[in-house]
Amino acid sequence: MRPRPNQMTPGRTDPTLRRGFSATALALTLSITFLGVSETPPAYAAAAPSDSFYVYTGSTPLASLAPGAVLATRTVPYSVVGLPTPVTAVQLLYRTQDAQGKPTANVTTVLKTPGSSSTRAVSYQSFYDSMNPEDGPSHAIAGNVGLGGLIANAEAIFLVPLLAQGYTVVVPDTEGQTADFGYGPEYGINTLDSMRAAGNSSATGLTQNTEFGMIGYSGGAIATNWAAQLAPGYAPDINARLVGATDGGVLVDPVRNLSYVSGSAFWAGVAPMAIAGVARAKGVDLTPYLNAYGQQVFADMQDASILEVNGRYPGLTWQQLAKPEYADFTSVRVLADLLDEVNMATAPTPTIPMFIGQGAAGWQEGTLGNKPGIGPGDGVMIAGDVRTLARQFCDDGNRDIKYTQYDLTGHNSTTAVWAPVAITWLNNRFAGIDAPSNCGRIAPGNVLTP
Secondary structure, three states, X not given: OOOOOOOOOOOOOOOOOOOOOOHHHHHHHHHHHHHHOOOOOHHHOOOOOOOHHHOOOOOOOHHHOOOOOEEEEEEEEEEEOOEEEEEEEEEEEEEEEOOOOOEEEEEEEEEEOOOOOOOEEEEEEOOOOEOOHHHOHHHHHOOOOOHHHHHHHHHHHHHHHHHHOOOEEEEEOOOOOOOOOOOHHHHHHHHHHHHHHHHHOOOOOOOOOOEEEEEEEOHHHHHHHHHHHHHHHHOHHHHOOEEEEEEEOOOOOHHHHHHHHOOOOOOOOHXXXXXXXXXXXXXXXXXXXXXXXXXXXXXXXXXXEHHHHOOOOOOOOHHHOEOHHHOOHHHOHXXXXXXXXXXXXXXXXXXXXXXXXXXXXXXXXXXXXXXXXXXXXXXXXXXXXXXXXXXXXXXXXXXXXXXXXXXXXXXXXXXXXXXXXXXHHHHHHHOOOOOOOOOOOOOOOOOOOO
């Protein structure tokens, strides 16, 4: 039985309106950007951080510290495409927990300008999507010029409009320091504890009364949606200060997603990458189920970025990776259980307003949507799954849900049409305007039973 939602959080009002921005200009810039960017075995463990800031050296055991406690602070310059900006980047090492519930340290970055608000902040969840911890946004903001730096520069298109409107922007390393790609509950907890840490630090200008909105696309949607779902139980202090969350390109049921991308031209490689990520998160060794080629592919995934994986394995299927007796990946019970753990439909319903966007023209990115029981998607995420999740939120008592489906765009191109609307939606939540809803008018989707 699904957990039932907590009681709805009373609405808040803030009469201050944000300065406007050009949605058309943002959409055009996004389009241009995305056309151009399109027990764990020791060998599969994430590498130790190369920067000592990421290592907690305090004498107090992490287990004795509260989630969100600040462990270390530094300020680094923030540049975009190598150009300096008037933005201050405060980085915080903070206490959180990993996918196995063990206390650990993680890093978040708080971006602010001289005019940034201390009462309103946006938590921006990155789509850095990598098995390499060095690709995290905090590394990129601190000067990493690798693949993580490329994505961070692209994501400035989301960050600049928020900063220009006076928001303080918090950017957590959602995957944690072991880069557990795809393990959504860990993303959500890292995000919630990041907001706690931002309010706990005198260097950020924020306080424990600061109101937050959340936004994220694709991998950032994993973090945003899980944070919204886990907040009432894990971080009620943060949940009480959330004005709303918006995400797009949402991963709901990984079991169905793996079937959807199987054999596709562009997105096929993300399947073993996600499987490797959730296995790393939970300390599970999948090598007994893999053939020689599968073991090589999974070894290659251990420090891979999605920029390296997409398009590299056209036509790849699980059957090509597994031993013959495990041709049906759901027959690998430990794997099926892992994937069920990250099925969003099994998590609590958020109590905050949400705007969810989802593309459905996956054929543009080489993924056919006519597989039985799946239907159209954006190339990697499945529209029918996202619709059912939105309907579930409505049915569970949260009527402040707005779902929009973009039938003419794929995963990458949907960002250009979703992002301007999402930022405007967030502005309206901070302004105290009632959240729009289309509960009762969202088309039925797929069954999400694990």
